[in-house]
Amino acid sequence: MDWTDLPPLGTLVAFAATVRHGSVTKAAAELHLTHGAVSRQIQQLERAIGVPLFERRHRAVVPTQAAITLAASVNEALGLLSSAARQARRATRSAPLVLSCEPTLLMRWLIPRLPSLSEAAPGLELHLSAAGGPVQFSREGIDVAIRRNDFELPPDVHAMRLFAERIGPVCTPALAHGLTGSADLAGLTRLHTRTRMSAWPEWARLRQLPLVAAPERTFEHFYLSLEAATAGLGVAIGPVALVHNDLAAGRLAAPFGFEADGSAYVLLTKHPPDGDARVLALHAWLLAQAAELTGG
Template identity: 45%
Template sequence: MPRSLPPLNALRAFEAAARLGSISRAAGELHVTHGAVSRQVRALEDALGAPLFEREGRGLALTAAGLRLRDAAGDAFAGLQATWSALRRDGRSTALVLGCPGSLLARWVIPRLERLAIDLPDLKLHLSAQEGGFDAALAGLDAALLLGEAPWPADWQVHALAPERIGPVLSPRHARFDALRDAPAAALLQEPLLHTASRPQAWPRWFAAQGLDADSLRQGTGFDHLTYLLEAAAAGLGVAIAPRELVQADLDTGRLVAPWGFADTGGQWALCTVRGNSDPRIAALAGWMRGELGA
């Protein structure tokens, strides 16, 4: 006898909206429009013949039927996700899929792969460059290495690795290098500062940590990626700002200098997984990364 199941796309949209308490947040997680989620929920209600949400002020509240379906759907999707993750791991010969922003991959992970292979010889990695952030389900990944701060997605287990520290860097090739390297941090308020669209808060936070008025800073050339930003700084095109660990190799060789030091952002390096992922390789990788960042 064929099984009678609800429309699965509609059920997925409903589960996200019920779990997040918002049609808009569900649309963001699923990378669809607000209207698409609303239509899927209405389709599910039509198939059921009963409402799942009701208006409560300016928000939504689950009906009794909605509460029952939320719990059942959440359990079902969680079980399916765990099984799917296990099958993917088996299917790729036990390689652990690690996602991270391209700048972290190029400037921190790849230079350490040889040492990782020596220290954790049984760990096989498949590296995936991610741009534009991570979805709450970490789709297609076993873990994600990132720089971020709380609040984290509720479905994540977060292995804190080290505090994030950022600071300005410039090259000896910079036209005003001799004047700037001995100047106080306030001198940077007169400089057109290189920046990235992915971290618009970086300069304001650093200036605030110095007790300076961030509203007075001057934005110079912008870049999509941190890697390009730092190459521009190394070419002498301006002063950039970056996490210390991503410029340490350039500081060691003198390609870049950091006259004003680095300041805590309140963020952290973190290795993140979906909650409930008990893969022991993740804890081993987190411990190794802590050691590298501490060194």
């Protein structure tokens, strides 16, 4: 085969995304690249094939006729490559399923429950990766991901609901004793996390209560703020999934219960899950584990 005329694959991906969106900025956002990186990819492709592909106009790029013709073939070729890669992955059934999960949920909820997975889905092997936010499936080698749907999902990502997010103040049973109203919180240190600074105001809004002044302490990660609450350093906002084990063991108490904040945890896949029995088995197991979170 003579592939000497084939441009770099990265330039074709950037080109196809720009044609689809009619915008370098939107293409860069989809590909998680900078505006300049996508522009350079397009310029490289134009040099490689020797023809201009876009007319640069104010705040927009308009594909030329050559670009429109090329885009049709590029999209078809990328589709074939994606399909081939998907088939190759499915053919390797012995490979572990790579699951990305938000770090605190992974440590405090998922990992303690993994022993029961081998009974529910014999032969299903998971490789765990701790990460949050938007998922770059192919680039990061991820098959499925658990995320809270507090960001816009790309249209080609499939989401399967797991459980609703419910939040509430948590502290040691000793500190919880005598807490009957939000005014009682004024005497306790309010624990924050930089990864979710809106947690306390959001809970107060849901309860339609004023957020009374109180001493405050901020931690870098959610996990640390919950550990501080368990140690008796103050009161933290605890999503129910992250504190369920501590509540059951009596290490934490939730004196005001929990409120649904409108978001939910979902299982994300790049491709429709119907063709992968491993993903379906994992989803069913996760739903069974999530059933314990519906009360309280």
